[in-house]
Structure formats: C-alpha cells, structure tokens
Amino acid sequence: MVVELVSVGTELLLGNIVNTNTQYLAEQCASLGLSMYHQVVVGDNWERLAEVVQTALRRSDVVILTGGLGPTEDDLTKEVCAEVMEMPLREDSHTRKRIEDYLKNGIFKKIPDNNWKQAQVPEGAIVLDNLNGTAPGLILEKEGKTVVLLPGPPSELIPLFQEQVSPYLKKKQPEVLRSQMIKICGVGESQVEAEILDLIDGQTNPTIATYAKTGEVHLRVTARAKSEEEAKRMVKPVVKEIKSRFRDSVYSAREEETLEMAVVKLLQKYELTVTTAESCTGGLLAGRLVNVPGASEVFREGFITYANKAKRKYLDVSKSTLKKYGAVSPETAREMAIGGVFAADCDVCVAVTGIAGPEGGTEEKPVGLVYIATYMKEKVTVKKYQFKGNREKVREMAVVRALDLLRRSILENYR
C-alpha cells in the first residue's frame, strides 16, 4: 500500500515554518509498513491543489492531506477534495454540535459564522472528531482509493492521527515492516558503502539504507514480512554481518541512541567520571555530553581554556610546552588531558585543541588542524585530525571525533 503526503499552506512555500507534520506522518507511516514515494507541498490555490490531489490519487493508494481546513475563505482543502472525489459537501449535524460545544467555553461570545463552514462534510465521509480544535479529520473512500484530511496544527493533527487514522491504516495493511539501525562513527560514508557493497548489491528484502550524518554514518536494515517474528528473523543475520565488519566503529544499534548517549552509557558501565578540556570547541563538547539526561552521574565539571593563560592556570600546561610547540600541538593536547584529570579529580579526560578558522592558520598548521587527546589509567592517546569546512563545521567535527576517541579509549582501556 502506497501513501502520499500533501501539505497545504502558503506559509510552507514561503519558508515561514518547517514542515514537521510531514516528518511526523512519514515516520508513522514507515512504522506501519506503508510505502511512501512522494511528499508534496502546495499552496491554497484551487487549480494547483486539485491537480496535486489528482496526481497523488493516480500514483498512490492513500493520500493524506494536512492543512487548509480552517474557517477562512483561503482554506479550500476539503472543498477541492470533495470535488475531486465527487462527494458533495453537506452539513453534518454531529460536527456542528461538536464545534458549538468546543467554542462555547472559548473566547467567543457569539460563534463567528464562518466556523459553520467547518461543519460541512463530503457525503459518505468518515468523520474523525477533533478534541483539540474545530476542524474534524475526514476519511474519503472511493474506488479503492482513500483520501485522509487532517488539520495543520500539530496539537490537533497528532492526536487525530494516533487515535483514529493509525488504527484505520493498520487494518488496511497486510504486511509488517521491521527495521534495525546500526550507527557508525569514525568511518567515512563512501568507505562504509565500499565495505558492504556486496550486501547492498541486489538487495531486495531486507534492504540496507545509508544515512550520512556529521562525522557519522547510519545504516538501516529493513525487512518486510507477514509477521513481526519473520521480519525480525530476516533482519538479524544482516545486522550481525554488518556489525562484524565494522566492530568497534559501531557505537549503537538503537534508533534513538546518540553518540553522546553511547559515551555516557559506557562511562556509567565502568563507573567512570569524565571531564573535558576544550580550546577551539569552547564548551560544545561538554554541552553535548550534558545533553544526555543523567549526565551528572559521570560529568561534574569541564574546562573551557580558550587562551593560553587559561590552559596554564586550570590545566597546568607548562609554559615551555606552549612556547616550544604552540597551543595547537600533540604536546599541548596531551598536557591538557592529563591536567584535566588532576584538576577535576576524575578518571578520564578528553582534550581538544585546534585551529577552527577562518583566521589563525599557517602553512605548517592550517585551519582545520585539531589535536584530540584522552587520558585515563595513566595512559595518553593523542590523535591528529585535519577537518575541512568553515569554523562551525570544523568545531562540529572536532566534537564528534572527541566523543568517538573518548569512546574508543574507554573500550581499549577498560573492556
């Protein structure tokens, strides 16, 4: 069964808002095992909207439209769909009563006349009561095709979808879809792809999808089957094979687990406390660690030592090291990591020093040069990186690689 999403609204075409409804509905449909090949955004214009709906009905089984169900003259999603589906509008007394009840206790002394437009329903449509607004959801069925209409505000759309549309779609769907995520850090996208080319080639079921994130690659293995168990059984060997190829580069196999979550989990597992010593990343590394709920168990304090003087004062980096090798050097990174552990009295420190640009680069030490060091169990690891891109990108990549080096160092020293 193929679903297509149509978002109606000029505010989307003007870029005033981000289309989060489409992301929500797409994710929900994917989890129901529905296929989706198109998402379309169109404005409140009769001809264009009618054409988009007709095209969608030609190539998809279910068309979900969001937005344009309001009480104003601009709103014409329902009117257009009623015409396309040849299901003329008539007033629905149940919906009129519900709107009356909904608005009675609201801000209006007298309900504005244009609200009654929302009580008009295409003949034969299934009406979905909206508990969070006036516009009802609607399901229009004809000749094996289904049109679902939902109001645009997420606070109305989400409950309507979850409570009424999702169960409706589930009943229509014979197949089950099951997918498993594999998250990889420290290997480039093309290299990941090259290493599993034999698995991707000629894949049909399960499929492997590749997603490039900043400094990470995510793989999703997805199987379709008649039952949940069968789909799981199909996914399992593929996941196992991929994991065996990337080993320690795989930091998680859970959809919702971020790199910083994996790091915090590892710290918790080995009962370690961590500190951060940051120069060019200036707090972003600690900021990401702290984004994990419960980070306080493993993280108590961090150092932002942007100036050389601060590196000496808090991390006890020696004056001669800074003078001889400079702030951006393996020697300084090393002393920052060691100094961090002692200053914060904790088990582990990760230190970052680099040239984020746009100024400050030289031929010998170009913009993007970053040294990352970890110190734990009296052992230092220092790595050199050369990142590309603007200041923001260099700093972002440095944070990802620092988290990854921390993760790998813990595995090496404590596993």
Added chain:
Amino acid sequence: MVVELVSVGTELLLGNIVNTNTQYLAEQCASLGLSMYHQVVVGDNWERLAEVVQTALRRSDVVILTGGLGPTEDDLTKEVCAEVMEMPLREDSHTRKRIEDYLKNGIFKKIPDNNWKQAQVPEGAIVLDNLNGTAPGLILEKEGKTVVLLPGPPSELIPLFQEQVSPYLKKKQPEVLRSQMIKICGVGESQVEAEILDLIDGQTNPTIATYAKTGEVHLRVTARAKSEEEAKRMVKPVVKEIKSRFRDSVYSAREEETLEMAVVKLLQKYELTVTTAESCTGGLLAGRLVNVPGASEVFREGFITYANKAKRKYLDVSKSTLKKYGAVSPETAREMAIGGVFAADCDVCVAVTGIAGPEGGTEEKPVGLVYIATYMKEKVTVKKYQFKGNREKVREMAVVRALDLLRRSILENYR
C-alpha cells in the same frame, strides 16, 4: 519567475529527518522575490525522480534539487537530471582535483574509487565549488529552464546557496527586490505580531514577513521596485518605525548577524572581556560565543560547573547558599556570576543555572525553571525564566536568553 524545490532522499520519505533544507531555500527564494507553488520530496528512484523533474520543469522556470549527490550507488540526482536535460556526464578535471585536495588530508589512506563519481559533471553545466564537501553544486541551463543541484547536508548547501546560487538567481530577476532584516530577541512571536498589526494589515509593497526562531523573532521588510534606490527608499521608513517600537529588543538589522555576533561586537566596542559560568547549559553558551570568529579578543576562559562542588571550587559559591536556596536559585545564579568575574579576572560574567529535565523537577522548582545572572561594574542582574519543552529545548532557550541578558546588561551599564 517561478521556482520549485525538489528534495531527494529516502530518509525524508521515511521521516528520519525534518526537511529543514526546504524551509531554508523557501525562505531564501521568497526573500529574492521568486514565486514558489510546489515543493516535492521523492526518493532515490530513477523513474520517479525523472518524472518529478520533468513535471517540475513543465510548470516552473527554476528547479532546485537537493540531496542524492553523494558517492554511493543510491545517489542518482545528477545522473537523472543529466538525462532529463540531455546533458551527458563527463569527468571535470577541476572537480576531480578539488575532491582529491579535499580528501587528501582526511581520514582516508586511499581515496575510495566511488568518490570519482562526484567528479562527473553534465556537459555545459556551471560547476559550483563546494568548500565543505566533495559533491559540487551544479547549474544546468537549457531552453529557458534552469536546474540547480545542491548537496543535502546543510553545512554544504547553505554556503553554496548563499555564495553562488543566490547571486545567480538575483541576476535572472528583472525587478529589484530589496529587503531588510530586523532581529528581535526577548519578545514572543504573537506579541511582536500584535504590536505591528497595523503595519501588517493591508500591506502590499513593502511587505513584512515574520519568522519565529528559537527564542527570537525575525522580521523581513521587503520592497519591489524598478531600481535598487527606489526599493531602499520604500523599505527605510517601515524599518525605522518597527525599530522605534521594539527599541533594545532589536539586536541586529543584518541578515547574517547572529545573536552571539551582536554580543561579541558589543563586548569589543566597549573593550570588555567576558566569562561564562554554566550549570544546566553545560558549555553550550560558551560554545556559541566561541563560534564567532575573533571571539578570543573578548573570551579567554569559561566555567562548566555542573556539580555543586564545582560551583564552590571554581566560582566560590558559598556552601550555605547552595544548602539554603539550592543550586537552582537566584542566590546561586548571583554568586556564580560574581565568582566568575573574579576567578577569570575579567569584566563581565553571565551565569546560568536551571532544571533542564526530564528528571529533577519538583512542584516548587519545575523542569524548565532557569535563573540567569550577569555581573559587571559591581552590579548583578538576575532573571527568572520558565521554559517549555524537552531537555534540549530548555537548554537551547536558556542559551538564547543568557546571550540576550548579557547584551541588555552591557547596554544598560556601558551605553
């Protein structure tokens, strides 16, 4: 001139990510005075993508495609467009060299063969060098129609659009469009709209567009005219009127100036050095300040004092204050700000302490409660905030408001 956006990527159809690229491009196109009637998302599938591009070319003058330019076999945006536009692919030696240089100093010992796919360019296309990735941007022109191809990662797409595509589109546009941005912080979106309702009502030329950002509202005043001078003349009085209504809440009138840039500029202007004392934001505040090139002039070190012990050790917050009022209190925020100035030996400190959640909230101190304090010229300012949303959102809002309070405090004390 009508523009259509086509986003290519299965991850969008599966709802793995929100389509922020489309919002960005739609906003940019609107600001260039271009009309937009359709936005489409389609997967990495040859037939469907070809059909979408053909449809888009029929009804629009410029089609901007994003995504699907990676090195993997899935990626076929360029290949499909080359076929549809009948501009066969050939290797571009300049691009090959650029990719080589880009990857040379990276993580690869040997550049994977599939990367050379990205050096293939449709014959006659304009190549846009991508400084933040391997895939070049491309402009394909034929018979009055234009196809623009941009890589999907925002860190690559945004610079390419701003620096190369935007000037290109501007030249194609017969009318001159002149817009001026007004960036407001510390006033809610509905309040901003209420205060300029009389200006928005019945506007035609210039127009005022409202964009809600995290903790900020941006207003764009845009005029269309025959000449640059005329358009400027039309924009000016409207901008002046809006500025007079929001006064110090306006932090910038420049498109590219972020809140942290405005803060750093202010610090530079009054020759002040700043430090940060962060609890719940855990480094994010300093991280944003340091994102401004040249931040080292005003920022040398920052404190991440997540645990109470760290607040005492580095910021000299008194044991009794922490015991009597707790870590999330105006008293602690105040002492953190004062302690920061003395510990870092600088002019100004901004301190943040709060409950980001999801755990740790009580009836008296719910999740989202944040105190922000500034200290300068021996004067403390403390503000209480109650933010809505999840942990990430609370922390993000706290950072924006901390930057804003710092900005307002400097204006108050030094202007």
